[in-house]
Amino acid sequence: MNEFCLIEQFFKPIATKRSDVVFGIGDDAACLEIPRGANFLISTDTLVGGNHFLSEWNPYDIACRAVMVNVSDMAAMAADPCWVTLALTLPEADPAWLKPFSQGLNDSLNKFNIALIGGDTTRGPLSITLTIAGLAPEGKAVKRDGAKPGDVILVSGQLGAAALAVKFLNDHSIPENDTAILMQKLIHPEPRVDLINCLRSYASAAIDISDGLSADLNHICVASGVGACLIENAIPVHPLLKKYLSEQAVDLALRGGDDYELCFTVPARLLEPLMNELKRANTLCYPIGEIESAQGLRIKAPDNTSKILKPEGYSHFS
Amino acid sequence: MNEFCLIEQFFKPIATKRSDVVFGIGDDAACLEIPRGANFLISTDTLVGGNHFLSEWNPYDIACRAVMVNVSDMAAMAADPCWVTLALTLPEADPAWLKPFSQGLNDSLNKFNIALIGGDTTRGPLSITLTIAGLAPEGKAVKRDGAKPGDVILVSGQLGAAALAVKFLNDHSIPENDTAILMQKLIHPEPRVDLINCLRSYASAAIDISDGLSADLNHICVASGVGACLIENAIPVHPLLKKYLSEQAVDLALRGGDDYELCFTVPARLLEPLMNELKRANTLCYPIGEIESAQGLRIKAPDNTSKILKPEGYSHFS
Numbered sequence: 001m002n003e004f005c006l007i008e009q010f011f012k013p014i015a016t017k018r019s020d021v022v023f024g025i026g027d028d029a030a031c032l033e034i035p036r037g038a039n040f041l042i043s044t045d046t047l048v049g050g051n052h053f054l055s056e057w058n059p060y061d062i063a064c065r066a067v068m069v070n071v072s073d074m075a076a077m078a079a080d081p082c083w084v085t086l087a088l089t090l091p092e093a094d095p096a097w098l099k100p101f102s103q104g105l106n107d108s109l110n111k112f113n114i115a116l117i118g119g120d121t122t123r124g125p126l127s128i129t130l131t132i133a134g135l136a137p138e139g140k141a142v143k144r145d146g147a148k149p150g151d152v153i154l155v156s157g158q159l160g161a162a163a164l165a166v167k168f169l170n171d172h173s174i175p176e177n178d179t180a181i182l183m184q185k186l187i188h189p190e191p192r193v194d195l196i197n198c199l200r201s202y203a204s205a206a207i208d209i210s211d212g213l214s215a216d217l218n219h220i221c222v223a224s225g226v227g228a229c230l231i232e233n234a235i236p237v238h239p240l241l242k243k244y245l246s247e248q249a250v251d252l253a254l255r256g257g258d259d260y261e262l263c264f265t266v267p268a269r270l271l272e273p274l275m276n277e278l279k280r281a282n283t284l285c286y287p288i289g290e291i292e293s294a295q296g297l298r299i300k301a302p303d304n305t306s307k308i309l310k311p312e313g314y315s316h317f318s
Numbered sequence: 319m320n321e322f323c324l325i326e327q328f329f330k331p332i333a334t335k336r337s338d339v340v341f342g343i344g345d346d347a348a349c350l351e352i353p354r355g356a357n358f359l360i361s362t363d364t365l366v367g368g369n370h371f372l373s374e375w376n377p378y379d380i381a382c383r384a385v386m387v388n389v390s391d392m393a394a395m396a397a398d399p400c401w402v403t404l405a406l407t408l409p410e411a412d413p414a415w416l417k418p419f420s421q422g423l424n425d426s427l428n429k430f431n432i433a434l435i436g437g438d439t440t441r442g443p444l445s446i447t448l449t450i451a452g453l454a455p456e457g458k459a460v461k462r463d464g465a466k467p468g469d470v471i472l473v474s475g476q477l478g479a480a481a482l483a484v485k486f487l488n489d490h491s492i493p494e495n496d497t498a499i500l501m502q503k504l505i506h507p508e509p510r511v512d513l514i515n516c517l518r519s520y521a522s523a524a525i526d527i528s529d530g531l532s533a534d535l536n537h538i539c540v541a542s543g544v545g546a547c548l549i550e551n552a553i554p555v556h557p558l559l560k561k562y563l564s565e566q567a568v569d570l571a572l573r574g575g576d577d578y579e580l581c582f583t584v585p586a587r588l589l590e591p592l593m594n595e596l597k598r599a600n601t602l603c604y605p606i607g608e609i610e611s612a613q614g615l616r617i618k619a620p621d622n623t624s625k626i627l628k629p630e631g632y633s634h635f636s
Contacts, residue, residue: 022357022459023461026462026463026541027395027461027462027541028361028390028391028392028394028395028462028525028526029359029360029361029391029392029394029395029397029450029452029459030359030360030361031357031358031359031395031454031459032357032358032359032360033357033358034352034356034358036354038352039340039349039350039351040349040350040351040352040358041347041348041349041350042347042348042350042401042403042435042436042449042451043346043347043348043403043436044403044404044405044436044437044438044447044449045405045438046405046407046438046440046447047440048407048440048441048442048443049442050442051440051441051442052440072346073346073347074346074347076346076347077345077346077347077349079347083360085360085361085362085449086362087362087363087364087405087447087449089364089366089445117360118360118361118362119362120362120363120364120447122364122365122366122369122370123366123369124366124367124368124369124443124445125366125442125443125445127407127442127443127445129362129364129405129438129447131360131362131403131405131449132347133360134347136349141340141347141349143341143345144344144345144346145344207346208346223344223345
């Protein structure tokens, strides 16, 4: 099976059509019509076999994960995801692998009305690079650099389950139903596109928690020239971390990556209207601390003593 | 050196600034302002170490080649290249490799006024995926599917030198100055951005010759539902192919990839004005045959007999 048959069979049929795609797969480039008054957001993420996923995972799941981590980048910017290109490097063109992979790609793109508009297939060690693009109303994308002293820091969900899944990958003593919950969090993160409108209305800064809360919050602080103080008791630690890690649970919630929840900041006066809007939408976000003018991260223990929080998290090449 | 220092040191300083970049590297996504009435073109190309380049090549050259093959996709669509994202997978974060790589990236992007707006760095086997985006006036991008019977087929330059360079990679009997010419063609292809305006005015279809003339012309024919007849004597075979290959020279010019010249079609009545315009611009393009209604490719020998031309070229996984 050569490159062209492979594209014909597995990628051209992927279904989502969008009226803003002038033309997609099949030329040297795809062509889009960008609506007036919109900002165009673009981001790229690579998943390397054996590093960001295990090659023995179901190809369906690998494709889903690749889409979700890219969609999360759009959600973090308060941009609606619209289009992706796929650069797929494969050791061999194996239809038994490609069929479930393209199915996973199809299903996860359809879920968000994202069109696959182009790509490149090459031979080499398994690696998947998606470039995702999306739209936000002009000036409404949310960056990392807008946090101000006094802003409330929030996270969008419970933390640490994906990191615990990685920790337990080879530990077969964990009950099956717990393993299933953890692996679901690792393999099928749910990007928080449901928060896009709230971010546009309320957030001063936002980031997705791909590297770990402390590392990603630190990115906001460095970009904004501020610091942050977290309340240890307020960190929404995933219940399975408490079950299996006891004292180290908070620590893993703070530095474990791969959760793809959002961390964002909101001016204090907007907290109440935000929480009311979230409540109406049946969504929960957790206020976990406050932006400070003094740089660096601190965390306040239940006894009200505070200590320095080192921004540790996942970093390639570290 | 971790991922963030690496980006700070080697990629953030890359110089080209464009006023249409609202913000670039440093957030979960970059943000662009797309002018009204423009079509947005986007394309992605991966270069895998040991496959599209040799890992021992100078990193400066590897970066240049990655940029050039992507720019060529924009030129083939008659789109002005504007922005790129870089997904770089590296076995290790070696400053001695990264410094010349980022320099090559900087120099080649600056040459075309292209801004580096984002990317991802990951650990794994050496691989470079660039996603390039550009602009064309609305409806002016040139696709593969517009060729009509009677259209003249042209190529933008001499063919086969890059393929000959690959053939001779391990042949040290070739004189040094010839090797230098061939390697220059392989490593530093010159994407034909100089033809973008002509394509917009005259071309009915276009493609870049990355897979080989016969394979890429066949893509135009299949997309357009037509066939083509080439004139063997008119194929601009690179002089070094004639020197080293004699009878097989035309064959390699027809199926050798990596030239990154353009193949395009022009309605017969527009050939003269096009040739005049090219002449005024001191540019040479070569009419090499004609589009026919009967499908398939043919080639006419000097004795006027014609035979079927099999569309062979480079294909991954074949």
